[in-house]
Amino acid sequence: MTSLRFAFCFPMATGHINPSLPIAKALTDLGHEVHYMSRKEMETVIQGTGASFTDVASQQTELYEGRETDIMGCFRGVAQEMGCADEAMMVSMLKTAPRHLELQMPGTIRWLQKIQPQLVLFCPFMNGEALFAAKYLQIPAVGLWTFAGPGSLVGIVNMFLTQSGGMEPAEVFRQVESFEPMLESIRRFKENYGFDLDFRGFLEPKGFLSVFCDTRYNLVTTGKDLQDPLPEELAERYQDATFITVGPLLQARSCQASEASGESDVLTEIREAHEAGRKVILVSMGTILTSNTEDVGWHSVPRDGSEKPRGLTGKQPCHSAWSAAFDAFGHYGDAESRDVPLLVVAVGSQEDALEDLQVPKNARCYPYLPQVEVLKAKVDLFLTHGGQNSFMESLMAGTPVVVCPGFADQIANAMRAEASGVGLQIPRPVPPHGEELSAMARYRGTVVAALQRVLAEPQFTEMAQQIGTKLRQEGGVPRAVELLMETAREAKPTLLGNLHGETNVAKEAQEKAARAAHA
CATH class of the missing domain: 3.40.50.2000 (Glycogen Phosphorylase B;)
Incomplete structure (x- = not known):
């Protein structure tokens, strides 16, 4: 040839x-x-x-x-x-x-x-x-x-x-x-x-x-x-x-992961969790909100249409979403049973990524994760920002989602996830100046409820698996x-x-x- x-x-x-x-x-x-x-x-x-x-x-x-x-x-x-x-x-x-x-x-x-x-x-x-x-x-x-x-x-x-x-x-x-x-x-x-x-x-x-x-x-x-x-x-x-x-164009592990990402450790832990009968929850708010990208990154507040920033920084919805996952499924005791899910969390590379957060003992936090491989290893629920690749990867794996969108196509994907029955969406808050902390608290509580519901109700997984079958036929x-x-x-x-x-x-x-x- x-x-x-x-x-x-x-x-x-x-x-x-x-x-x-x-x-x-x-x-x-x-x-x-x-x-x-x-x-x-x-x-x-x-x-x-x-x-x-x-x-x-x-x-x-x-x-x-x-x-x-x-x-x-x-x-x-x-x-x-x-x-x-x-x-x-x-x-x-x-x-x-x-x-x-x-x-x-x-x-x-x-x-x-x-x-x-x-x-x-x-x-x-x-x-x-x-x-x-x-x-x-x-x-x-x-x-x-x-x-x-x-x-x-x-x-x-x-x-x-x-x-x-x-x-x-x-x-x-x-x-x-x-x-x-x-x-x-x-x-x-x-x-x-x-x-x-x-x-x-x-x-x-x-x-x-x-x-x-x-x-x-x-x-x-x-x-x-x-x-x-x-x-x-x-x-x-x-x-x-x-x-x-x-x-979705998924394949070639060498393109998606590296030893630095902790691939071997996290995949081993997922396998062991499944063998013990435990659920696995994947959490990632993507790479842009956790970056230093101007206007939409970790320290930035979006524009509100009047050329003035208003709402939450990229860090604030990330912290709220991660905290919600910890609230919903975290375990702080010494022993872990099959009723305690394994939380696998991608937090990015910011030095203050986990600042002031109480990380439970059943959570494993990494700067980056081999997301495709983690999803292929079977995840019971994915808390995601709803980027196009992440959304497609979750559906390809038949994984239900809770989508906490940040901006752009993530918002449309969040609505699509809920409309198609594969999960729930929690819109990003845009509070007035001075009300950011109370908005974060409400957002955190809403995400907790969504996570618990999607994990408990099997119709979300069933629909994700049906759509995944259709996607593979593409x-x-x-x-x-x-x-x-x-x-x-x-x-x-x-x-x-x-x-x-x-x-x-x-x-x-x-x-x-x-x-x-x-x-």
Whole structure:
């Protein structure tokens, strides 16, 4: 079998890159080449799949040299240079997006020319430059969509608008449409690469992502019946786009865990708990709330729509949820019986993760856990933040849930969990200033009641197992790999420019356009 070469372009965000890792592992196990361009922080886990790694900052030098290499810091730097850093988030985002893309393109093209792949797999939400670079070089591109279908962006856009002071799309357009630095970037992009950019982004219609329409197809990591509704206007815009549900992409233990995570210890304890007839409760509020991510992380308070922070920090709902699990199932005595569940808790890496919390003796707390392997080992109940990957992983394992969402798609997944009968949701409190502590206490008590109910009532487990059976029929990693290999074998990419050295992509694009005009 002829070896194939794949280029994978993904961000540092674990929810976006993690589903690609089992695909990479499966492809390299079959003898194919996989080359990633991502953030330096992902190097170890990427190399664990057998793929090669390239640091995006070392390639996209036009964007990163002289600016912060942190993606958000780099975005702010570009916005400051363009004079729109202090504007509402949605306005600043649309004004700077064309310039950001323009700066990403040369390095992405150079990287693709160097590795010469037959196919590009990329994150449509955060790596649009991979799609445009692939189009320019005439390489087939496939999107890997890690949300609940193409309709899921509607809710995310609404969240962005709320964080921008509750603006309506018409007002955003009014502030953006005559911004000359943005219009200049759009004109240059057309001249250099031959592609039109629409500054309206995903606001017309709300939730529209144009890159979906330019891929060969888009793999969606959920089931047909678990996708968000697709509004009629949005469905019309996606008539030429292809979406293929493949279900959760789970596999390859080496991609999901490491010895540092305590994999061996926790899986042994779970097995021993089952042998003793004990229940196992998994608790995780995800990686974003426990991170230092601006606006949504450990120390951050979300915006309330007036550009003012209001509500709880990321730490506060995490502490409340963990405390609720301890209240519901904790055991503080010396002896443990079969009636005492084993609590397995992922708390992240913050130094004050467990500050002021009384951890019961039947709880095992780890910075990170091999979540897929833990769920496969059989968990009786999962207290989760409801991120798309975690939600799909729990359903794939037939595990009922209590969802304590933090933001974005987690809120939609929480509602979906309750509506589908696989668990209960507890919305994140947004108390007025001064009422945070009382809100946390009420939230904690509500989570306790939900945990006890879901564990006690068997219909939640029964429904989760039914949905898990349907998800497994979507095909998962083998189906995704089959599709990608078929597309790559049929590909005949025309890589423009000097394949073995530096190339002036802008000049070559202009010359190509001139030749076409005279033809």
